[in-house]
Amino acid sequence: MADSIRGRPTMKDVAVAAGVALKTVSRVVNEEPGVNSATAEHVLSVIERLGYRRNESARVLRRGRTASIGLVIEDVADPFYSGISRAVEDVALRHGSLVLSASSGEEPRRERELVLTFCSRRVDGLIIVPAGSDHEYLRPELNAGIAAVFADRPGGLDVDTVTCDNKGGTYAGVSHLIRHGHRRVAFLGDSASIFTATERLYGYRRALGDAGLAADESLIAMGPAGQAGAALSRMLSGDDPPTAVFTGNGRITVAVLRTGHRLPMVGFDDFELADLLIPGVTVVAQDPAGLGRTAAELLFRRIAGKPGVAERIVLPTRLIPRGSGELPPRA
Template identity: 35%
Template sequence: MPTVADVARVAGVGAITVSRFVNGTSYVSAAKKKKIQAAIDKLGYRPNQAARILKGHRAKVIGLILPDLADPFFGKCASAIESYASAHGYMTLIVASKHDRNISNNEVSMLIGQRVAGLIVVPSLSNDSLTEFLHEGIPIVALDRPLSGIAADEVVVENLGGAQTAVEHLIGHGHKRIVCVGYDKESHAVSHRILGYTNAMQSAGLKPELRLSIQSYEDALKLAKQWSKSPDRPSAIFTLNNVATRHMLEALREVNLQIPEKIALVAFDDLELAKLLSPALTVVRQPAVGLGAQAARVLFERIAAPKNQESEFGIKLVLPVEFIIRNSCGCTGIPAA
């Protein structure tokens, strides 16, 4: 197995210079970096992470805490983060809190024990355990929603405005009774989407109607059955995320409530096959890949920054969303985008 000395010999530099390059502990000229990287590639050298950790260095690993691995949106974010980290020579350790406090606390302890260099987290529970990262000097970036009470960087999307635009579109179709369907109302992202829905309804003089316990197909089916038997059912639905959307689509099909003939639907977040559905789904599209990539960029800037140059206050990036009009809202003749 090649060693630091072997890399130094092939690159024509000193072993200390190779160590500095591998550990990122001090300045190495661009010319020497190029020679060292070429030698590493030629020899297939891999730094001994265990030895680095024993010497007090951070592992070349970042942590990523998601609330739910089953949500395709977070899957896209994670893929973008992993790709960015890999391009910078880091691995990504991905865990899911599953909205469980004990699981989350155990994951935080594990990541700290692994001496990760930084953390990207989608907050879903109390932030108390995350303060341990700050005490250890490990940078944190909040993804999709902010970390309350912690001065961490955050990368989010325009949830409120996107939701308001979607509901205003349904109102423009003449819908008076539009129901907001989903779950996780305590989260920052979902609460802002609910606020956007409520703003649009109240501005039009309409009464908001919330159904915020739809977390499973069974929940959605129960609601759809109630509507199918009622002559006073809503004429449109606004779903808060793609998990709720998927459940509602399946439930509405089961009770034969055709979209948009019997009930229109607009969703927050785009599904992978949304444009191939019949009818194609009108959505608020989030830049999932861009969100993950921007979160990773901010984190690696923090990791690379000298300690005395780190900002005490977190930065906030708000990425725009895109309203994609297809056919489930009632529009016709719209090519699926």
């Protein structure tokens, strides 16, 4: 019988092969009462033989949902964002939902295109790492009933948001260097247009100010990670070079390590093998899994109909001393 069926087997094919009514197959597939055990076992054996699979999309659409959510992150290849993505998938799986994910590449226009594409596929909700601050394009979708959560950075609308303590984490890292004798601490941050970069720069300035130190603008460089090495080299060639450096994210930390400069350092974001270098790299660690998990749990609560004002959750960071941030200034 299976060989005579072209294409994917249907519920009708199962009914014909089993010699029962279509409604009987439907009850067995959907685990409804009203079918005796012998008939149910027979139908299940035919389902197994034919390779029939229930159309989950049609089933959930009849309930008014697609059992899918959209996730827009900066770059799926970045370990930080892959950690967020995996945590979102774990939560979605527990809710019987799939995750459609894509990378914006820090381009607001691409973020908009991706989000609206997910909306056109009728996802139940969205988790967005904003590439920009204008999200008016999303308002009609929210009014139509799609739930949304901003993760890692706030967006331009009043919806649930989960971020990390960027200011406090940087403050702790820079203060750590100051306590170990450094008065000339360089700051290498991401592009100034990025929310997390400006938050971390604020934490840097505040740590210096609270220690009675003036921020030297010549020791501050903001830009893509690929420019960090050259920026640090310029600083070190000056008349009054830095004795330590704070790096604003994991990619910048790695870029600095590749230059060969072994300056006392604290980096924002942990990264693989940081503890195996000599000395180990002291970091301010975020919790990407916690961020993704919290954002996803907020989203599914909204999808389930939870009312109330938008929540703002800030997750703590953790200073991990490993050696590079505990070195004193060189003589």
